[in-house]
Amino acid sequence: MAQNGAQNGLASGPDLDVVVIGAGFSGMHALKSLRDRLGLKVRVYEAGETVGGTWYWNRYPGARCDSDSYIYCFTWDRQLLQDWEWSERYPEQPEILRYLEHVAKRHDLKRDMRFNTRVTGAAFDEARDLWTIRTDRGEPVTARFLVTAVGTLSTRNIPGVRGLDRFQGRWYHTSAFPKGGVDFTGKRVAxxxxxxxxxxxxxxxxxxxxxxxxxxxxxxxxxxxxxxxxxxxxxxxxxxxxxxxxxxxxxxxxxxxxxxxxxxxxxxxxxxxxxxxxxxxxxxxxxxxxxxxxxxxxxxxxxxxxxxxxxxxxxxxxxxxxxxxxxxxxxxxxxxxxxxxxxxxxxxxxxxxxxxxxxxxxxxxxxxxxxxxxxxxxxxxxxxxxxATGFDAMTGPLTALNLRGRGGLRLEEAWRDGPHTYLGIAVAGFPNLFTITGPQSPSVLTNMPVAIEQHVEWITDCIAAMRAQGRRRIEAEPAAQEDWGRHVQETISGTLFPTANSWYMGANIPGKPRTFLPYLDPAGIGGYRKRCEEIAVKGYPGFALA
Structure with missing residues (x-):
């Protein structure tokens, strides 16, 4: 597979063509699309013990999706849309996890996944145009592209309440419940x-x-x-x-x-x-x-x-x-x-x-x-x-990865005053990095599978175009990124969203810069999709390709 990549314009040398971080909806679709559409050598790293992402970690009582089940699913498997039967309008966590397990088996995804493996850092090698990815389970690997599929709500916000360490009872965050659940019978619960x-x-x-x-x-x-x-x-x-x-x-x-x-x-x-x-x-x-x-x-x-x-x-x-x-x-x-x-x-x-x-x-x-x-x-x-105190939303899951771009630039330093992206997909200073449903994209303001599929399809098409043209590096241009950031804030300024102390504004995390984290396109996810398609058709203006 690596040789195939070299023959199509990707220089030989890396262990992998693509590393994907996370095995939820995003990571599963990214693997399927990049591996099976483009024939790339792809590996997914997942901290959990199986697929699911959100639906693996969030097993609290009453956990269920809040988009209608008939659209809270993958649409790229048209036969599965016909075959799968949801039990309710909003299925519970175990049923969604069974669905994702079924998809993984149906498309043989797990053979390219490494579970119980947490990415501890990744650094971009400018001389070789490669990412070196480190995990807590062994030797580092190199890859041409790094795709983050870590979700928008996955870094837990556990409040620093005084005295928690001396509590003699049990305590849990909703996204870290034990697999067998918790028996609350006869208990005094907060x-x-x-x-x-x-x-x-x-x-x-x-x-x-x-x-x-x-x-x-x-x-x-x-x-x-x-x-x-x-x-x-x-x-x-x-x-x-x-x-x-x-x-x-x-x-x-x-x-x-x-x-x-x-x-x-x-x-x-x-x-x-x-x-x-x-x-x-x-x-x-x-x-x-x-x-x-x-x-x-x-x-x-x-x-x-x-x-x-x-x-x-x-x-x-x-x-x-x-x-x-x-x-x-x-x-x-x-x-x-x-x-x-x-x-x-x-x-x-x-x-x-x-x-x-x-x-x-x-x-x-x-x-x-x-x-x-x-x-x-x-x-x-x-x-x-x-x-049930939520998450360090959108930016937290990415800054927790310890990513270093050109010149050793740390992502958390690049985002010290809030996220800076182009389209919510790419970050200046971090070549060959794609962020699925990253900050400044529609993501959490939409039905997530729709946003995920749009990003995965765009990223796949982008890498395909690079291979066809013999390109091996792509990076957001700083000017385009600045323009996009201004646009994101301008579109939201005419709404009431900025007035709330919400996690959309980063207001739930002490010390976090106050800025609107997702993107509300005036024409909705459909308008954002069209905008991204036009950029691709025009040869990716706003991106530097080498």
Whole structure:
């Protein structure tokens, strides 16, 4: 395979043509595409013991996807789209992992994967145009290209709470649960956090625990998931029109079959607006977030109308008015934080064994004691602590790789004031490095498999073009990178997103530069796809090829 690469313009010498880091959706597709389409010698390194990525590590109670299952899958295997049967609208973690295991077996992916192997560093050799990749399991290897498929939410954020080391009970982060799960029966449990993960976990844990204390720093607006079995007739219709569905989600704003209403909130009567809101609420899923009126995320006045509807829903659901008020967000506009999908989340706070501790009203967590958590001067005895405190999003998984580019430049130094990329795919100073769904790409603002497939296809086509032209180095140009960074911030400046202290802004990590991490193309993922395709057709302007 290496000789084949040399004959097609890639100089001989490296152990591998491509090293891919991570074996989730991204890494699996990258291996399949680069190995089987281009005939390259590819190796995937994965810290876990099997494929799955997010769906290997996140096995907390209630973990499930929140995009509809019929589009939360690989679309490049058209026969599998017909053959695979999902059990629910939003399948749980074990089912998604079974799906990914099936794909790995079906396409013989594991033979080129090395599990239980963590990449500890990689450095670019300018003289040879090669990456040298080091792992915790043996000798370094060299590769022409390095592709990061580490995910956007994989570097855990474990808060530095005083006293955690002396806690006599057990504690877990939601992305590091034991394989066999945790038995909460008869236990006093604390969940720290109320983001999307916690919203899934809290109702399930509350059913098992003797007592559950939820520690909330910031309330979130939740909308119902409406999970359940999908009507067989609906499944059949979808399978009959998968070609059209794939085209629609690739061209849609968010990689889903949701489109904003092309009207202002104020273009319809209050009665009509209420009917529209009710329909979206009853439908469930992301409709209320990304299929709402077009000015919801740009106009404070329009946003207030939508938020008021959600506040009324919370008050109607939660029986104790004081608890309901604590669950209503006060510090951010609706939709400017990641939208959690709710399966009886608000109803859980009607249970007698559930206590909500709100940092703003009851006092923040002060320390972990030997027997529990102290917050606002009050001790809460617990046996198990679950940290649903999220991740160092988007940049964290990449800076953790200890990457060194030209001149020994460290990625964390290049990004000391925030990420700098071109298209969210490449980084100036780091030749032959491709970042799948990296910062400043649509990634987390879309249905992730759609964003992943677009990047993998683009990277594959780029390497194919390089081989055809006898090129062996590609690097983002600094000027193009600067222009892209300005564009990313300009497009978001007309929205309400920058006003929120969200992980989209890096605000959940102390000391992290405050900047919008993903990219919101005015024309959505479809517009971004078109932009990337045009760059390829024009011969990759903004990239230096050698």
């Amino acid at each position: 969940v720290v956090g109320t983001g999307a993960t916690a919203v899934q976990a809290i109702p399930v844990i509350a059913q098992q625990a003797r007592h559950l204390t939820v520690f909330q720093r910031t309330a979130n607006y939740c909308v119902p998931a409406r999970n359940g079995k999908v009507d067989p007739d609906v499944v059949a219709r979808r399978k009959a029109e998968y070609d059209q569905i794939v085209q629609r989600i690739r061209e849609s704003p968010f990689g889903q079959e949701h489109w904003p209403i092309e009207k202002s909130v104020f273009d319809v009567s209050a009665e009509e607006r209420e009917r529209i809101f009710d329909a979206m609420w009853d439908k469930g899923g992301f409709a209320f977030w990304i299929g709402n009126f077009q000015d919801m995320l740009s106009s404070p006045e329009a946003n207030e109308v939508c938020a008021d509807y959600l506040r009324r829903r919370i008050r109607r659901t939660v029986k104790d008015p004081a608890v309901a008020e604590r669950l209503i967000p006060r510090s951010h506009y609706y939709g400017t934080k990641r939208q959690p999908l709710d399966s009886h989340y608000y109803e859980t706070f009607n249970k007698e064994n559930v206590l909500l501790v709100d940092a703003a009203l009851d006092g923040a967590i002060e320390e972990v004691t030997e027997t529990g958590i102290r917050a606002g001067g009050r001790d809460h005895p617990v046996d198990i602590i679950v940290f």
